[in-house]
Amino acid sequence: MAQYFEVHPDNPQPRLLKQAVGLLEKGGILAVPTDSSYALVCHLDDKAAADKLRSIRGVDDKHHLTLLCRDLSELASYARVDNTQYRLLKAATPGAYTFILEASKEVPRRVSHPSRKTIGLRVPEHKTLQELLALHGSALLATTLIANGETEPLNDAQDIRDRYEHQIAAVIDAGACAAEPTTVIDLTGETPEVIRQGGGDLAAIGL
Numbered sequence: 001m002a003q004y005f006e007v008h009p010d011n012p013q014p015r016l017l018k019q020a021v022g023l024l025e026k027g028g029i030l031a032v033p034t035d036s037s038y039a040l041v042c043h044l045d046d047k048a049a050a051d052k053l054r055s056i057r058g059v060d061d062k063h064h065l066t067l068l069c070r071d072l073s074e075l076a077s078y079a080r081v082d083n084t085q086y087r088l089l090k091a092a093t094p095g096a097y098t099f100i101l102e103a104s105k106e107v108p109r110r111v112s113h114p115s116r117k118t119i120g121l122r123v124p125e126h127k128t129l130q131e132l133l134a135l136h137g138s139a140l141l142a143t144t145l146i147a148n149g150e151t152e153p154l155n156d157a158q159d160i161r162d163r164y165e166h167q168i169a170a171v172i173d174a175g176a177c178a179a180e181p182t183t184v185i186d187l188t189g190e191t192p193e194v195i196r197q198g199g200g201d202l203a204a205i206g207l
Contacts, residue, residue: 002031002161003170012128012174014135020170021135028169029053031145031160034068035126036096036182036199037153038160040168041068041140050111050141056167058148065111066098066120067139070130074139075121078106085187088205094125096178096199100186111141118188128174144181155179 003023005016020030027049029042040057042049044067054060069075072086072093079101081089089099103112103119112119124130133140145154147163154160157173164171183200185207186193192207 002165002168004157004161004173005170006157006173007128009174010127012131014131017128017132017135017172020132020172023169024136024140026169029056029167031157031164031168031171032129032132033126033157033172033174033177034124034129034142035094035178036124036144036180037155037177038145038157039066039068039142040145041142044111044139044141045108047108047110052167053141053143056164057143057146059143061110061114063143064100064113064118064120066122066142067107068129068133068142069121069123069139070133071123075123078104078119078139079121080104088187088192091205092200093123094130095123096125096180096182097205098122098182098184100184100188100195102188116188120184122182126174126177128172132172153179153181 007016024043027046031038032041042053067078098120100118107119157171161171180199183198184195186195
């Protein structure tokens with residue numbers, strides 16, 4: 001049975017989030033709110049947890065997983081970033097953007113794209129998730145929570161618990177999230193390529 005942590009959206013209780021971090025450290029998968037729908041997250045360095053994350057989501061190793069980072073400096077440690085890319089990232093973080101970048105050696109090869117050696121990275125603008133990342137002390141491996149056979153992300157914490165109570169360790173309920181996915185931008189080419197238009201405003205970052 002998945003644990004259910006109901007936290008205040010503006011002042012999430014550290015006691016509850018510390019319990020959630022403890023579950024992550026034991027290999028648990030969590031459903032967490034973000035600034036663009038709920039996501040499944042796990043410890044980056046736990047292979048079994050990463051495999052389970054992909055299994056629950058129904059994706060293979062060619063599906064880009066995302067690293068959720070606390071800030072731009074943490075993001076930069078997981079990716080190779082040049083000055084032009086850094087300026088764009090600085091304008092867009094925190095926010096509802098996911099960037100495809102060349103993974104650094106800090107990223108385990110098994111979680112980067114097998115042929116391209118790339119990884120999705122983002123800095124979410126969500127109080128509860130930011131607090132969770134701070135208590136965890138490093139980036140979390142994540143994927144948008146979309147049920148098998150469906151196209152829209154799940155956005156109701158109680159519904160998520162009902163569906164996945166035997167597959168995940170916990171659900172963090174901080175209220176409904178934005179229903180729109182992130183804007184995905186590939187920065188591995190000579191010019192930025194918009195893969196998906198979502199919640200992140202392209203004009204706000206000069207694209």
